[in-house]
Amino acid sequence: MRSKQNEVFSYRAGLGITSAFIGCSVAFLVIVGFWPRPLSSIAMTFRAPLFSTAVVGQKIELKTITQLDSLMAAEVPPTTALWIGGRNEHLAVIVSGLVGSAEDTLNIFMANEFIAAGTSVMILPSPTQWAFAHRRLPEVQRADYDFSVGALCVAMDEVLRSPVVQMSIGPKVLKRAYMVGLSLGARHAVSLADCVADRAHLQDLRILGVNPPVDLRFAGATIDQLVARLADNRTRAYGVGLLLQSIRPLVPWLGIDTALRPLGWFPEALEELAAASFAARMERVQTGRETRFDGISTRRSDFSFRDFMDRGPVKVEDFQREVRSARLKTRNHLYVIHSTDDFLVRSSDLDFLRKELGDRAKILTSGGHGGLVFEFVFQEMVQRMIGEP
Numbered sequence: 001m002r003s004k005q006n007e008v009f010s011y012r013a014g015l016g017i018t019s020a021f022i023g024c025s026v027a028f029l030v031i032v033g034f035w036p037r038p039l040s041s042i043a044m045t046f047r048a049p050l051f052s053t054a055v056v057g058q059k060i061e062l063k064t065i066t067q068l069d070s071l072m073a074a075e076v077p078p079t080t081a082l083w084i085g086g087r088n089e090h091l092a093v094i095v096s097g098l099v100g101s102a103e104d105t106l107n108i109f110m111a112n113e114f115i116a117a118g119t120s121v122m123i124l125p126s127p128t129q130w131a132f133a134h135r136r137l138p139e140v141q142r143a144d145y146d147f148s149v150g151a152l153c154v155a156m157d158e159v160l161r162s163p164v165v166q167m168s169i170g171p172k173v174l175k176r177a178y179m180v181g182l183s184l185g186a187r188h189a190v191s192l193a194d195c196v197a198d199r200a201h202l203q204d205l206r207i208l209g210v211n212p213p214v215d216l217r218f219a220g221a222t223i224d225q226l227v228a229r230l231a232d233n234r235t236r237a238y239g240v241g242l243l244l245q246s247i248r249p250l251v252p253w254l255g256i257d258t259a260l261r262p263l264g265w266f267p268e269a270l271e272e273l274a275a276a277s278f279a280a281r282m283e284r285v286q287t288g289r290e291t292r293f294d295g296i297s298t299r300r301s302d303f304s305f306r307d308f309m310d311r312g313p314v315k316v317e318d319f320q321r322e323v324r325s326a327r328l329k330t331r332n333h334l335y336v337i338h339s340t341d342d343f344l345v346r347s348s349d350l351d352f353l354r355k356e357l358g359d360r361a362k363i364l365t366s367g368g369h370g371g372l373v374f375e376f377v378f379q380e381m382v383q384r385m386i387g388e389p
Contacts, residue, residue, distance in 0.1 A: 057084035057121070059102075060162050062155055064135040072134065079131040081159045084111060085168035086120035089175040090386075093156065093196060096126040097183035097370075099281040106182055109373050110210075113382040114178065120168065122159055126185060127151050133285045142285070145191075152188060153195035160199060176204040178385060182370060183344075186212035186336075187319065190326045197329075206333040206385050207326055210378065211342055211369050214319050214349035220306030222344055226275035227305070267368075271343050274369070279305050323356055333388065335360045335381050339367035 059080045068076065082102040092114040094107050102123040111121045125132045127148035136155065141147035159165055177196045181189035186209030193205050213219040283303050326334045336353050338345065340363060353361040362377050372378055 057082050058164050060159050060164055062132070062136065062158060066135055066138050068134065076134045077131050079125055079129065079135050081125065081155060082107075082111075082121075082123040083159060083162075083165055083168065084115055084121040085165075086115070087118035088120075089172050090114075090117075090119040090178065091174050091176070091200065091202075092119050092121045092178040092180060093189070093192065094121065094123045095152065095179070095181040095185035095188040095192065096124065096129065097181070097185040098126060098278060099128050099130065099285065100126045100182075100185065101129050101131075106370055106373050110180055110182070110378070113379055114180075117382075117386055119178070119386075120174075122156065122165075124152055124155055124159075126188070128184070128282065128285055130281065130284050149188060149191045149195075152192055153199065156192070156195065157199045174200050174202060176206070177202045179205065179207045180210075181208075181212075182210045182373065183213060184216075186210060187322070190322055190334075193326060193329050205330045207330055207335065208381060208385055209334075209336045210372055211338055211344075211367075212319070212336065213344045214352060215346070216319070217306060218346060218349075219344040220304075220308070223275040223278055223305040226272045226343075227279050230272040230276050275305075279303060282308055320352060320356070323353075327356075332360070333385065335362075335385055337362045337364070337372050337377055337381055339364045339369075339372055341366055342369045344369055 060083055061078050061080050064073075064078075080102055092111070094110055096102060096104060096107055100107070102125050107123045111123060114121050127133060127137065132151075132155075133142055136151045137147060141151075177200060179189040179193055179196060181187070189207055189209060193207060196202060197205060282305060323334065334357060336357055338350055338353060338361070340347070340350065350363050354363060362381060364372065364375070364377060367375055367377075
């Protein structure tokens with residue numbers, strides 16, 4: 001009799017657990033499918049390996065031009081660019097954000113808008129990406145922004161001269177280039193404008209910057225503060241990190257934008273995680289040593305992101321001067337989209353962009369650091385950049 005009761009209890013318990021799981025799944029889908037709140041997109045800074053899309057186009061392995069010892073040569077993976085051939089005579093060059101690789105999710109999303117327009121797309125890794133920094137920049141040059149821009153220019157030329165690209169372009173003569181970048185990649189896109197004109201023999205240049213940090217020293221200090229705060233709140237950080245991992249299987253069929261909506265409930269933890277992830281990966285570039293297993297801890301307690309920005313490959317002297325120069329280079333075809341809830345800018349930074357660029361600067365009230373790529377404003381700005389004479 002007791003055995004029979006136990007069977008009935010086990011059956012009901014199992015049914016209850018299954019029903020609860022199905023109910024929670026349905027509730028989750030309803031929330032993420034119809035939740036009207038704008039996406040709080042700090043989580044978008046967590047690109048590879050947490051979120052990656054199926055790679056489109058062709059990978060082009062870049063040559064190693066530094067001297068690596070056998071141990072480093074085995075540990076550092078190849079660095080690659082990505083090429084997607086198009087139908088017209090236009091070229092879009094997308095530069096990855098801080099520590100980003102060519103295959104990162106946000107790059108693919110940005111590329112899709114140009115692919116749909118028939119434009120050829122080249123995606124370059126960031127010079128702060130670990131493999132690129134060690135295989136393309138000698139150690140003495142990794143601490144100089146100009147050298148990092150030069151390394152990107154050489155990499156772009158290498159891709160354009162590759163057999164894959166030469167066959168893809170064929171007899172077409174490129175007439176226009178779009179330079180696109182997210183975050184630090186936006187600054188690099190601006191800096192590469194002259195290189196694109198010289199190497200691709202183009203005069204019609206247009207630049208779109210998404211969430212550029214106007215004052216990188218302020219951004220660096222902010223990241224340091226968030227990293228320190230994370231040390232006092234590891235439980236919350238690991239909880240959100242676990243949520244990031246758990247929703248990964250939902251991304252392919254819900255879409256990354258929809259799947260990440262619940263993360264908007266944890267903006268403080270996401271900012272801390274993003275900052276810590278940046279710092280851990282940047283230390284890897286600086287020291288050449290692997291970071292801890294969790295990917296959000298630096299080995300040295302005295303590591304300062306701001307100090308590295310002041311003397312490292314992301315050094316910035318005067319972003320405002322560069323913006324004004326780019327307006328002349330592009331004949332006023334310089335566009336920026338930004339958001340007031342981006343934790344790496346101040347209101348005064350956004351005021352400068354509004355004043356300098358007028359209606360070519362779109363400042364939204366939400367979108368975080370990178371989430372605007374998934375909003376209509378990005379599509380709108382790309383279409384405007386392509387369509388204007």
